Amino acid sequence: MEREKFVKLVEEALDTLPIRFHKRMQNVSVLVENIPPEQRSQRGSRNSGIADVGDLDNLVLGVFEGVPATQKSVFEVPTGPDRIVLYQKNIEAVCSNEDEIRREIRLTVIHELGHYFGMTEAQLEGI
Numbered sequence: 839m840e841r842e843k844f845v846k847l848v849e850e851a852l853d854t855l856p857i858r859f860h861k862r863m864q865n866v867s868v869l870v871e872n873i874p875p876e877q878r879s880q881r882g883s884r885n886s887g888i889a890d891v892g893d894l895d896n897l898v899l900g901v902f903e904g905v906p907a908t909q910k911s912v913f914e915v916p917t918g919p920d921r922i923v924l925y926q927k928n929i930e931a932v933c934s935n936e937d938e939i940r941r942e943i944r945l946t947v948i949h950e951l952g953h954y955f956g957m958t959e960a961q962l963e964g965i
Contacts, residue, residue, distance in 0.1 A: 839939065844926050845870055851944040859951060866904070866920040866954055868947070872927045874898045897928040900946040908956030922950040 848870060877898070904920025924946055933939045952962045 839926070839930060839936070841870065841926065844939075844943075847940050847943050848924060848947065850940070851947045854944070855947075855951070862907070862955070863951070865918075866922060868922045868924070870924050870926050873925050874901065874923075874928075877928075894932050897931060898925060899929050899932070899942065900924045900950045902950045902953035904954065906956035907954060920954060922947065922954065924950075 848868060852868060901923050902920070903923065924943065929939060929942050929946065933942050949962055
């Protein structure tokens, strides 16, 4: 899928989130990259395809990078926006069509927003 189309699906997922999420989201950016840094081959570039993937069930589809809202202090000086990164090639690898990609993007965005709001993996498992 073209990056532009994928980003459009991410924007759609964000636009359909409940208003209460939007009101509480502050200083967080949502980005799209091809694959996580630890998945890139030694010789591969930052935008290379899936490298050495043996198990699709263990692919990282997204990540939250930052300090969860529940751990932030009003006394700390913000260092920049928190980030949610979606990994396009990995999401595409676990999906077989555009509808599945759209659903997986939404699930991944909600999962990573859960981390942004301070939820643990165990708490997110039921969502």
